[in-house]
Amino acid sequence: MSETAGRTVVVATVLCGFCSVLVAGAVMVLKPKQDINKELDFKKNILQSAGLMNAGTDIEEAFKQVEPIVVDLSTGDIAQGVDVSKFNQDKADKNPEYVEQLDKKEDVAGIKRRSKLQKVYLVKKEGHIDQIVLHVYGKGLWSTMKGFLALDKDGNTVKGFNYYSHGETPGLGGEVDNPKWIGQWPGKKMFDAENDFKPMTRVMKGGVNLSNPQAAYQIDGLSGAxxxxVGVEHTFNFWMSDMGYGKFLTKIRNGEIQ
Ligand SMILES: Cc1cc2nc3c(=O)[nH]c(=O)nc-3n(C[C@H](O)[C@H](O)[C@H](O)COP(=O)(O)O)c2cc1C
Known part of the structure; x- marks a missing residue:
């Protein structure tokens, strides 16, 4: 190797080493800040679904009225022996102890499996449950769409809903995060109280006819999507069923969980 080629290799190696140290250092320094921002964003989405997020809202302050609990979906009870402050939903979603594979008939939302332990957020007012915020997710056309659904203390009436993550096409399926479409959800009912609290959500191609007696369960379909x-409809009907939060919401309605 000539002297010049040797020097080039040395300079390139030193430069590469320096740059990797710089990048690794930046990642280490920024990671705690990124984690805090991620956590704040998560809380913001929960507050938003419950209608508690306005311009200037202090997220940490507003979140003080939210009490996280962990629910065992198989019984509908608050999970025993689980420390909610240490519970990590992402880890639970991969833990074979909690994960149940869904067969074809059960897997309405196209998610293949789900943890029987789910973190739920109770919005409390003067010590009593005012709203229940539920994490819901299911397959759209291109992606798993993830959102938070806030229900009134009656365990049936929607207070608010938002998708915080999806990969549907902007202008088509991506309209699931359009505030106008989202604005239809408050006031809708999840269950037919006259019919054993059957999950009833329907997303209507061509739009909802408000004079239809079933309109309380219906949402406008997204045009060209x-x-x-259909993915939205299936997501809701899965999570409101007994494979989802059905048993828990029955206990809320019966006053067994306060
Ligand atoms: C580039 C491209 C992107 C699309 N994105 C979506 C989408 O995000 N969601 C969806 O339901 N359909 C999407 N479609 C349309 C579907 O392929 C299908 O035609 C549509 O769901 C039928 O809906 P319609 O009966 O309302 O037209 C897309 C089509 C194309 C060509």
């Missing part, structure tokens, strides 16, 4: 719309 029937497959995403």
């Amino acid at each position: 029937t497959l995403t719309s």
Whole structure:
């Protein structure tokens, strides 16, 4: 190797080493800040679904009225022996002790498996449950769409809903995060109280006819995005069923969980 080629290799190696140290250092320094921002964003989405997020809202302050609990979906009870402050939903979603594979008939939302332990957020007012915020997710056309659904203390009436993550096409399925479409959800009912609290959500191609007696369960379909719309309907009907939060919401309605 000539002297010049040797020097080039040395300079390139030193430069590469220096740059990797710089990048690794930046990652280490920024990681705690990124984690804090991620946590704040998560809380913001929960507050938003419950209608508690306005311009200027202090997220940490507003979140003081939210009490996280961990629910065992198989019984509908608050999970025993689980420390909610240490519970990590992402880890639970991979823990074979909690994960249940869903067979084809059960897997309405196209998620293949789900943890029987789910973190739920109770919005409390003067010590009593005012709203229940539930994490819901299911397959759209291109992606798993993830959101938070806030229900009134009656365990049936929607207070608010938002998708915080999806990969549907902007302008088509991506309209699931359009505030106008989202604005239809408050006031809708999840269950038919006259019919054993059967999950009833329907996303209507062509739009909801408000004079239809079933309109309380219906949401406008997204034009040019029937497959995403069907995904939304299936997501709700899965999570409101006994494979989802059905048993827990029955206990809320019966006053067994306060
Ligand atoms: C580039 C491209 C992106 C699309 N994105 C979506 C989508 O995000 N959601 C969806 O349901 N359909 C999407 N579609 C349309 C579907 O392929 C399908 O035609 C549609 O769901 C049928 O809905 P319609 O009966 O309302 O037209 C897309 C189509 C194309 C060509």
